[in-house]
Amino acid sequence: MFNIFDIGSYIDTVSTYASDIDFLILLITILVGVPFIIAEILLIGFILKFRKKEGVQAQYITGEEKAQKRWITIPHLIVLLFDIVIIVFAIQVWVDVKQDLPDADHIIRVDSQQWAWNFTHSGKDGELDSEDDIHTTNTLHVEVDKVYHFILTSKDVIHNFSVPAFRLKQDAIPGREIIGWFKAQKTGEYDIQCAEICGIGHGLMNARIIIEDAPTHAAWQSRRAGELAIVH
């Protein structure tokens, strides 16, 4: 069953920063959930307790005296405190995922179009835009435990490069090159979605990311290099 406090119970935790994002979500669930539940309990409690009774008049409370205002200012300060905690953790995660990119082991190119994902992997030489580049459509091969930078572009409309198992999402904007990063922690095969509506084929714009250990990845590279040689 799903555990509302843990995104990892819904979906695999594959990238290095996935667990940071999951922790942030857990933290917000608690900091928001507690005041939420208290407010609901008070609301329902007051409705039950202060139902109309014969001969009992409602109290006359302006809510403008100091002693009464406390009932609002104290929760107000607690919300403010919780907000500050949320802001600090949110920005920390954001900076790690989106702002400060670690040095890349590999660079790949992700070019989106209506309605396909085109991937360019560097070949054996480890250099992008060289002769042995490997081009694929709708399948991305990466090696586990390596930092990848991706250069994200779009040929036509806005798309969104989303890998839920990585907790990664980034719009692709025509006319811009956007650079992001990820590092997968385990091998496997996961969904890549286009998460921004991009026309009538939006519902078909899926791809797969295949994360391999070093020998399997090298074998794939050699196999593709062989195919490339035949084509040439």
Added chain:
Amino acid sequence: MSEVQPSEAEHGHHDDHSQSEHHEQSFASKYLFSLDHKIIAQQYLWTGILMVLIGAFMVFVFRMQLAFPGQHVPGWGIVTQANYNSLVTNHGTIMIFWFAMPVLIASFGNFLIPLMIGCDDMVFPRINRLSYQVFLLSVIVLIASFLVPGGGFGGAWTAYPPLSAKSEYSMTNLGSSLWLIAVALEFVAFLLGGINFITTAMNSRAPGMKFTNIPIVVWMIVIASILFMASVGPLVAGAIMLLFDQQVGTGFFDPDKGGDPVLWQHLFWFFGHPEVYVVLLPAMGIVAEIITVFSRKKLFGYKTVLLTVIATGILSFFVWAHHQFIAGIDPRMANIFTVTTVLISIPIAEMIFLYIATLYGGSITLSVPMLWALAFLAEFLLGGSTGLFLGASGADIYFHDTYFVVAHFHYTFFPIAVIGFFAGFTYWFPKMYGKHLNERLGQIHFWITIIGFNLCFIPLFVLGSAGQHRRIYDYSNFPELATPGLQNLRVIATVGLIMTLVAQVFFFINLIVSFRNGRKASANPWNANTLEWVAPSPPPHGNFAEMPTCYRAPYEYSVPGRDKDYWPQNESS
């Protein structure tokens, strides 16, 4: 609606426009070209209700497709991808721009402002009439956009270019232009209406009505109108630029011609986020009126409520880019907008606390309007709380464009537009039509709607947390989302939706029963304080038999030492 008739006998104190209404009027001049604020309110109300039926049919079709992909949908047939995109796009557009706006702001604003501040009509009745006429034109243009070759626009209600800008991408050349024209016209209509609301509330108040004597709902509608007028300019300009990109070949949003697609997003959300508060505030105002009356309590901290509203209004102009965290803006910008967005939770939370505190020590009657008002608080709390996940940039990386967002904003918009509407409609129905609604039918309608709504949207939080992204007509193409567990949740959500829709049958039965045989309502059936309850039910043309004078604040309920537990604003002692 034939109940709303100008009563000749009761006015004698009138401005120039009433003169023309003393002779026999044709149906058209009375209902289509009326200058009376109450008739214009009715026009907005019933046009809004007509539009919500269209919007509801659209959601029925696409939720059936999501629960049973590829199956024949009753009343529609097979849903294609183009159909699906157009349905979700226009469902969103209609529900916000052609239901929430006309009903909450235009209809309640028109009906309530003159009555609650104690004057006979809006200060600019002709502008008011023009506002509705432009609005009606926008409705016609929008409906035409569904019928033109290529079909209705399907680029989402946010209409991000280049998808919306080029017909080779959207494949709906005429549909997208007509959609855009309709939206722009609709904004013009509400600009005209907004001028009227602000001017009337500031200038036509009854003698003695100081700022602190104005009912909260009037304040809320006025502040919402100011927010709307201050934020809509960039979007109207953006809409015209986008129309030029579509039809003239300019390149404001086209990177190949030196434009920038992200510019549209800034223009759209600079309006789009304040817009949330534009519809929220009138609903909050309606709820304030109802909870004070039905708990016989003074509003807890009237001035504090006003301050929180003003704070929310100002802050709402500095949060828009939280819709664009992952849209390729400079990542450093996200940090600033996270701070502003998370902080806006403070005035909103405080407003809700003040409302809950108002119930303390009350004498609560659970009438139908009160049920709706309390449900608003209970449900909106969840909508507001889940917003924190999306305002916090780090968490938004995962939740952006998933069903978590869909569930979140429906937990805000459904309470605002649907629950808030039913609260206000059932509360002021006796005033509008001089008759009472049936309580029993009202309760059945309420409970089925609320249960259906929660059954529909709780599963969407789970689907969103599982990574289900938006605007996909069939999830079987995505292996991680095609599991039976998730598909069952989609079916449950659709069952909840159908429940919510079926519940509305009770509403319409209630309307028919009550219009025909409803108990006659007195002028002040709820023993309320505000001035609209001084006027007869329904109020005649010119509203008041004798123009009221205001002597006190609006929420003087259960004042110690008085034999009545209410103290109308117009009673001198």
